[in-house]
Amino acid sequence: MDRQTLIAEIFRKQSFLCIGLDTEPSRLPQPLQGQVDGVFEFNRRIIDATRDLCVAYKPNLAFYEARGAEGWRDFERTIQYIGSEHFIIADAKRGDIGNTSRLYAEAFFLRLPCDAVTVSPYMGADSVAPFLTFEGKWAVVLAITSNPGSADFQERRLVLTGAPLWERVIEQGKQWGTPDNLMFVVGATHPHVFTRVRAIAPEHFLLVPGIGTQGGDLETVCRHALTPQAGLLVSVSRSVLYASSNEDFAEAARAEAKRLQEQMAHFLQAVTVTG
């Protein structure tokens, strides 16, 4: 999916919600517990209940690889089931030497119809470049992540500039790709960074985890980082997927997604007027 289509979908649906399909067999609601096809069936019902409220789905590969080849099959079926009208992010946090990263890119972009892959920048330019060579496909580069460990290296300041490593990642990422094929991950648990991120990368989409269970605040993120072209995908996983652990899990997921979409509509209208 290209940038213009993504932006159009966001304004049509009045939503920049990305639902993380981080499906754990042990957390399946009661009716699906222990069923042979439980994970895919859960995903199918979550997707059916939320299609009109979100623009993106983001399955995290760890949750599928945890069940080996069988899990990979569920991942592939889920991707196929989502279809081409949503932006699909394989949350894989991959990155390897150039010829190896190319294989990851082919796996997600050629074999499977993913639109984007999350990529760790630690190995530098040649580890990210192969994800940027496919028309309409995206690399989503980790800049500053939502977890406590983001303090260990991402926030370390570099000599010469005095700026933290994550700023350097954004500066470099801007040279590797364009706002049409590269996004950055910026965790909502770092509310103080969004103004600075927008100063460096005014046009790039940001994929923002950390709202909900992890404690980030949607309004703060929007106030500093939402643009007239939206420029945000806000990702929510557990608070939608596990809104209820009973028979009504899909309705409960829809209600939570709806609540978030309505907030997003409000922020989008504000930015449309002022932008």
Place this chain on the structure above:
Amino acid sequence: MDRQTLIAEIFRKQSFLCIGLDTEPSRLPQPLQGQVDGVFEFNRRIIDATRDLCVAYKPNLAFYEARGAEGWRDFERTIQYIGSEHFIIADAKRGDIGNTSRLYAEAFFLRLPCDAVTVSPYMGADSVAPFLTFEGKWAVVLAITSNPGSADFQERRLVLTGAPLWERVIEQGKQWGTPDNLMFVVGATHPHVFTRVRAIAPEHFLLVPGIGTQGGDLETVCRHALTPQAGLLVSVSRSVLYASSNEDFAEAARAEAKRLQEQMAHFLQAVTVTG
């Protein structure tokens, strides 16, 4: 496999060779090209031809994920075929927020009998910690990788210490784990760093890629980083796997592995005498 067993195997076999099973369907030798079970059959014959010459095997997940669930099945069969007498490194370069990294660790250490997983440090302590909680299992943390992109961030100097990021990763890694459950990746394409690495981490095992096709030199690495407890696993992939593209591929792989093992025996003897 625990540290003592790994060291004992290295001295018994007079080898610290790790063979990277980076098997590309398009590079299979003529007799296996296009065969349904070509990848697994290739791995099986490479393993049979090299078992006594190496102490570790390292399949890189990208080469298996490139074929989706079917590739995962080949990965799993390969791991099972290797068995428990070799140190098995899943070269996956994983790393995610804590609860998600835990799933990766379970996938490789509980579902599958891998001994180690390569881990990207960018997301910090909680992304690595889950790999360190399994008895006899290891995290192999990327410090300074063998590819050109290692210059982009890994070699950037940090304020306060003035040392490059990779040194900080090693310093932190030493606090996260011990020489019994944590190794570092240090690419042989950076010959100048090994003395410094050993000054910071005298006891930790180093996993060293970059010998062979990528141009690193075994003797230089050994001179600066081999210890009386060995402390090295040197990884070679393409120059062994694709030593011949004909019927004799397994014999050719063995000959190349043998050549490396004999060099390693020489260096081990030197370090045993002087150490």
